[in-house]
Amino acid sequence: MVSAAAIDDSSLQLTFVLFLTVVVITLFMALLTAPQRDEISEFYLGNRAMSPLRNGLAMCGDYLSAATLLGSTGLVALTGYDGLMYLGGTTVAWMMVLLLIAEPLHRTGKFTLGDTVALRLPRQQRPVRVALAVCILAIATLYLVAQLVGSVALLTQFTGVPSGTTRTLCVVVIGVFVILYASLGGMPGATVIQIIKAVMLVVGVLFTAGWVLHHFDWNPDLLLERASERSGSGLSFLQPGLRYGGTVSNKLDFLSLELAIVLGLAALPHVLMRLLTPRNSGVLRSSVLWAVGLVGAVCFGAGIMGLGATALLGRDTIESTDRTGNASVLLLAHELGGSVLTALLTCLAYLTLLAVAVGLTLAAASSLAHDLYSEVIRKGRASETEELTVARLSGAVIGILGILLALIAWGANTATLAFLAFAIAASAILPTIIYTLFWRRFSAKGALLSLYGGLLCSVLLAAFSPVVSSAPGSFYPEVDFAWFPLQNPGIVSIPAGFLLGWLGTVLDKGPAEEPAAHEEFEVRMLVGADD
Amino acid sequence: MPEYSPRREDTPPFPLPHIEQTPPSRISDHPEFHSLRRAQRRFGIRATILSVGGFLLYVLLSSFVPAVMNQPLFGRLTLGLTLGLGQFVVMGVTAWCYVRHMRTRVDPLARGLRSRLYETESRRARAAAPAQGAGQPLRHGTRGFRTW
Numbered sequence: 001m002v003s004a005a006a007i008d009d010s011s012l013q014l015t016f017v018l019f020l021t022v023v024v025i026t027l028f029m030a031l032l033t034a035p036q037r038d039e040i041s042e043f044y045l046g047n048r049a050m051s052p053l054r055n056g057l058a059m060c061g062d063y064l065s066a067a068t069l070l071g072s073t074g075l076v077a078l079t080g081y082d083g084l085m086y087l088g089g090t091t092v093a094w095m096m097v098l099l100l101i102a103e104p105l106h107r108t109g110k111f112t113l114g115d116t117v118a119l120r121l122p123r124q125q126r127p128v129r130v131a132l133a134v135c136i137l138a139i140a141t142l143y144l145v146a147q148l149v150g151s152v153a154l155l156t157q158f159t160g161v162p163s164g165t166t167r168t169l170c171v172v173v174i175g176v177f178v179i180l181y182a183s184l185g186g187m188p189g190a191t192v193i194q195i196i197k198a199v200m201l202v203v204g205v206l207f208t209a210g211w212v213l214h215h216f217d218w219n220p221d222l223l224l225e226r227a228s229e230r231s232g233s234g235l236s237f238l239q240p241g242l243r244y245g246g247t248v249s250n251k252l253d254f255l256s257l258e259l260a261i262v263l264g265l266a267a268l269p270h271v272l273m274r275l276l277t278p279r280n281s282g283v284l285r286s287s288v289l290w291a292v293g294l295v296g297a298v299c300f301g302a303g304i305m306g307l308g309a310t311a312l313l314g315r316d317t318i319e320s321t322d323r324t325g326n327a328s329v330l331l332l333a334h335e336l337g338g339s340v341l342t343a344l345l346t347c348l349a350y351l352t353l354l355a356v357a358v359g360l361t362l363a364a365a366s367s368l369a370h371d372l373y374s375e376v377i378r379k380g381r382a383s384e385t386e387e388l389t390v391a392r393l394s395g396a397v398i399g400i401l402g403i404l405l406a407l408i409a410w411g412a413n414t415a416t417l418a419f420l421a422f423a424i425a426a427s428a429i430l431p432t433i434i435y436t437l438f439w440r441r442f443s444a445k446g447a448l449l450s451l452y453g454g455l456l457c458s459v460l461l462a463a464f465s466p467v468v469s470s471a472p473g474s475f476y477p478e479v480d481f482a483w484f485p486l487q488n489p490g491i492v493s494i495p496a497g498f499l500l501g502w503l504g505t506v507l508d509k510g511p512a513e514e515p516a517a518h519e520e521f522e523v524r525m526l527v528g529a530d531d
Numbered sequence: 532m533p534e535y536s537p538r539r540e541d542t543p544p545f546p547l548p549h550i551e552q553t554p555p556s557r558i559s560d561h562p563e564f565h566s567l568r569r570a571q572r573r574f575g576i577r578a579t580i581l582s583v584g585g586f587l588l589y590v591l592l593s594s595f596v597p598a599v600m601n602q603p604l605f606g607r608l609t610l611g612l613t614l615g616l617g618q619f620v621v622m623g624v625t626a627w628c629y630v631r632h633m634r635t636r637v638d639p640l641a642r643g644l645r646s647r648l649y650e651t652e653s654r655r656a657r658a659a660a661p662a663q664g665a666g667q668p669l670r671h672g673t674r675g676f677r678t679w
Binding site for chain 2: 081084085088089091092095096098099100220221224225228238239240241244245251254255258259262263285289292296300438519522523526527528
C-alpha cells in the first residue's frame, strides 16, 4: 500500500512529544471535570451551563472525524471535483440536524434516543429500546474500528508499513486512552477533548488553507489552474467523473454514497447525544448555528487544502506515498511549513481520531447502560450508582471490543468501514427518528421493523458487495459472491428502512398506543416542558 | 409500571366532580397549537427539501449531464464548481431564514402556549392537591431525575 515513509524522523519525534503533551493535559482536565458524584445526568449530559459557542465547538468536534480531515482532503487531491462534492455532502448533512432534528429531539429527549422513542411509544418501549441499542452498538463499533484502524494508517505515514508489535501498540495505546476518557470522564471529559480538538481543527485547517491561498497570491483561479496542470489529468480534474464516472453503476454508487452521507451523518449516535446537552432549546439553536458556521468553514478549508496539495506537490508524489491519498494533508504541511507544521497537523489528526472515538464509545455505553440495562433488564428499578457503574463498565467493554476488532481488521479500508456506519445510521436510525417525531400513527412494530430491517439490509448488501469479495483490495479478493454491484448500500437500504417502518405501522394490528401518549409527546415537542 | 396513583385507598369512592367532569382545556386542541405545528413542520420540510434535495440534485446533474456542468464561467471556474460553492451560500441563507422564521413565527406561539400550559397545570395541581395529598402523579421512569 505504502511505498516509503512520507515524513522524516525529526517531525515524528516532535509529533510524539506534542501528542503526548496534549493528551496528558486533556486527560487531566477531563479527570478534573469528571462527575464528582454518582449522578447519571452529569455523566450523560455533562456541564449543561455551557455557552452556545462552546456547545457549537463540541458539536463540530463530534461531527467532523479524522476521515474528513485526512480522507476527504486526499480525495480532493486525487480526484478534484468528485472529492469536492464529497466535502459538500458533509457540510449539507448538518442542515438536516438544524432543520429537522435538533430542536424537536432536544425538547423530547432526556439521556438517549431511546428516551425520546419511549416517550412516544410508552407501552412497547422495551423491545424498541433493545432494537435501538443493537443498532447504536453496531454503528458505534464499526465507526470506532474505523478510527482505530485509521490510527495505524496514520502511523504508516511516518514509519512505512509498521511491524506487528508497533501496530498492536498503537491501537492498544489509543484504545486505552479512549476507554479512560469515556469511562472515567463521562460526558464532561468528552466535552473537554471535543472542544480542544475543535479549536485546533478550525485553527489548523483555516491556517493551512490560508497559507495555500497566500502561496498563490490569493488568486483562486491560479490555484485551480496549477492544480489541474499538476493533477496529471488536465482539465478533467475540475470536471465530474474522475473517480465515480464512466459506467452508470459507478455514478449510482456515488449517489448512494452521497445519500448515506447526507442522511446518515445526521443520525450518528454520538452526534444525536451531543444535541441533548445544551441547557434549553434557545441555547441549542445558537449552538447548532455556531456549528453550521464551523463545519462549513472546516469543509471549505479542507477543499482548499486538497487542491493546494495537488497544485504544490503533484499527483504522483501524493499517490506514491499513499494510494488512498490520506497522506496529502501531511505532505502539504511538510511542503509549506516543514516539520513543525507537519507535527502540528499530525497531532491534530490523532486528536481528532481520539475525540471521535471517545464520543462514540460514550454514546454506545450510555445506550447500553440506560436503554438496555436500566430500562429493559432492571425495568427502571436500577439505582443511579448501579446504572453509572454499568455505563463505565460498558464503556470499557466497547473500547476493548473495538481494540480487538481493529487488531483483526487492521488492513481494512477506513473509509469503507465509515461509509457502512453512515449507511446503517441512515437506513435504521433516521427513519425511526423522523417517524417518531413527525408521524402520528407510527407504532412500535414499525419502529422494530425499520430498525432491524434497515440494519440487516445495509449489512447484508455490504456483505454481498465488491467491498467484501471479488474486487482487488477487498477482504476476500479470490472468491466472488458479490451479486450486489454497488460498494455503498445506501441507495437501496435507506428507502428500504423508511418503507419497512411504514409497512410495519400499517400492518400493525396489535393494541394501538393511547392517543394521549402522542398528544403529550407532541405538546412537549412543540411547546416544550420548561425553558 | 404503576399507571395509577399508588395510594388507592385515599381515593374517594365517588368521582370527584371538579377533576373528572370538567374536561381540562387541552392544549393540543387549541387552534394556536395547530398553527404552531403547521408553521414549524411546513418550514422544516420545505427548507430540508430545498437544501438537501438541492444538493442531491446537484450531485445527480454532475454525474449524468457533465456537459452542462463543465461550461466555463470565469477562468477555470466551471458552472459545476460555482454551484458547488453555491451550496455553502444556500446553507447560510437557509440557516438565516430558519432563525428568522423561528423567531418571528414559531417562538411567540410556543411561548404563549407554554404559559397557558403552565397555568392549566398549576390550576389542576391545586385542584388535585386536597384529594391526593401532597403526592405528585407518578410518571414512568421517575427515579428522582425529572429535569428534562
